Amino acid sequence: MKKSLLFFFAALTLASCSEEIDLTADYKETMVLYGLLDPNATNQYVRVSKAFLGEGNTLQMAQQSDSINYANVLDVRLERLSNGVVVNTYPMTRIDTIPKENGVFAAPYQVIYTTNQRILTDGSLYRIVARNTETGVEASSTTRIVGSMQVFNPSPTVPVVDFSAFGETRPRIKGGDNGRLFGLVMRFRYIEIDSLGAVTRHTADWLFPDQLATQTGEQVEFVYQRQDFYRIIGSQIPVKAGVTRKLDTLTVGLGAIEFRFYSATEDVYTYQQLVNPANTGVVQDRPSFTTVENGLGLFSSRLLQQEYRNLTANSLAAFDTSAYTRDLNFSF
Numbered sequence: 001m002k003k004s005l006l007f008f009f010a011a012l013t014l015a016s017c018s019e020e021i022d023l024t025a026d027y028k029e030t031m032v033l034y035g036l037l038d039p040n041a042t043n044q045y046v047r048v049s050k051a052f053l054g055e056g057n058t059l060q061m062a063q064q065s066d067s068i069n070y071a072n073v074l075d076v077r078l079e080r081l082s083n084g085v086v087v088n089t090y091p092m093t094r095i096d097t098i099p100k101e102n103g104v105f106a107a108p109y110q111v112i113y114t115t116n117q118r119i120l121t122d123g124s125l126y127r128i129v130a131r132n133t134e135t136g137v138e139a140s141s142t143t144r145i146v147g148s149m150q151v152f153n154p155s156p157t158v159p160v161v162d163f164s165a166f167g168e169t170r171p172r173i174k175g176g177d178n179g180r181l182f183g184l185v186m187r188f189r190y191i192e193i194d195s196l197g198a199v200t201r202h203t204a205d206w207l208f209p210d211q212l213a214t215q216t217g218e219q220v221e222f223v224y225q226r227q228d229f230y231r232i233i234g235s236q237i238p239v240k241a242g243v244t245r246k247l248d249t250l251t252v253g254l255g256a257i258e259f260r261f262y263s264a265t266e267d268v269y270t271y272q273q274l275v276n277p278a279n280t281g282v283v284q285d286r287p288s289f290t291t292v293e294n295g296l297g298l299f300s301s302r303l304l305q306q307e308y309r310n311l312t313a314n315s316l317a318a319f320d321t322s323a324y325t326r327d328l329n330f331s332f
Helices: 005-016 058-062 228-234 266-275 313-321
Strands: 031-037 044-050 074-082 085-091 093-099 109-115 125-132 138-143 150-153 172-174 181-193 199-207 219-221 244-247 257-264 295-311
Touching: 031 125, 031 138, 044 074, 074 109, 125 295, 181 228, 181 266, 199 228, 228 313, 266 295
Parallel strands: 031 295, 138 295
Antiparallel strands: 031 044, 044 109, 074 085, 074 125, 093 109, 125 138, 150 172, 172 219, 181 199, 181 244, 181 257, 257 295
8 A cells, every 4th residue: 555645745746857848849837736635634735846857867957956946936826716706815835844855856855835724625616826926827726625534433432443353344434525535544653661761652554555436425445354453563663672662642532543544536546546557567658647727737635534542451462462562562
C-alpha cells in the first residue's frame, strides 16, 4: 500500500518537469498546480510551481529552486461557488517554511500557498486561481468537496479493539458525497521513557490497500488478521535498552489505536493510477491527465477522518507473549 492516499503528495512534485512540452517550440509559461482540499483540516495547502525547460542536465536544473518555484509574483486565491456564482474569495498566503525531503527537486524548503479558511461540505464548488502579476498568465481548477464517511466498524458504541484472538476483522465505512477512493491506516500510538525520565511520542502504522467504490455513498470494507497487529508493529519498533514503552494516553480522550480513514475523489484515483501505473513489464508512455485549465496538475478534494479506540486487557497481555513484541519493554 505504499502507493496509497497516505503518500499521495510525494508523487505530486514529479510533474514539475513536464514530459508533454515540445522542446523545439517557443517558450510558453506553464503553471503546475497541486492541492487536495480537506474539510476536516485546519489549514489548506496548494502548491503552485512551473514546468521547466532548459539546456543541460535536467536533474541539476531540478535542484535549482528558481527552476520550479516562482518568485513572489503570484496572486493565488481560493473561490467558493454556489450555483455557478462566486460567493466568497479567500486570498492564499505564500509560505516557504515547510520542509521537503531531499530528492530530485530543490530542498529543503518548498513554496506553498495556504489558507485557514474552513471548507464547507454544503454542495459548494471550490476554485483555485493563480495569476502571475508580471506576465498575466493565469491557471485555474475547480473541484467538488468530499463529504464525511459513516463508520460502521469499529463500532461507534464499542470503545476498545481486540487483537489477541485469532481471526479476521473487517473495518467498514460508507463513503460520503463525491468520495470514490478510500484508504485506511491503523496507527499505534505509544511513548518511550528513557533512563532519565524523558518522554517522547512515537507511532507505528499499519497500511491497507486502497479501495475504489463504483459510486458515491457505497459501503467499503478493509480486512485484517487480528494477530498480525503484533507482527506489523514489531517490525517497526526496534529493541532499545534502557527504554520503557507505554501507551500514548497523554491526550485526554484519544486511545492508543487510531483508525485513519481517507476518502478522495475519482480524479485523485485517476491521477494516482497514472503516477503509479501497474508494473506490466512493458514500458509505455504515460497518458496525460490534468484538472487544471491553462496549466498542469491536480486540484481536487480528500478527507481524513479519525476514530480512536483503546486496547482490550487481553490485547495488552499479548505484548508479553508475542514473539514480535515481547522484547520491546512495553509496560501497562
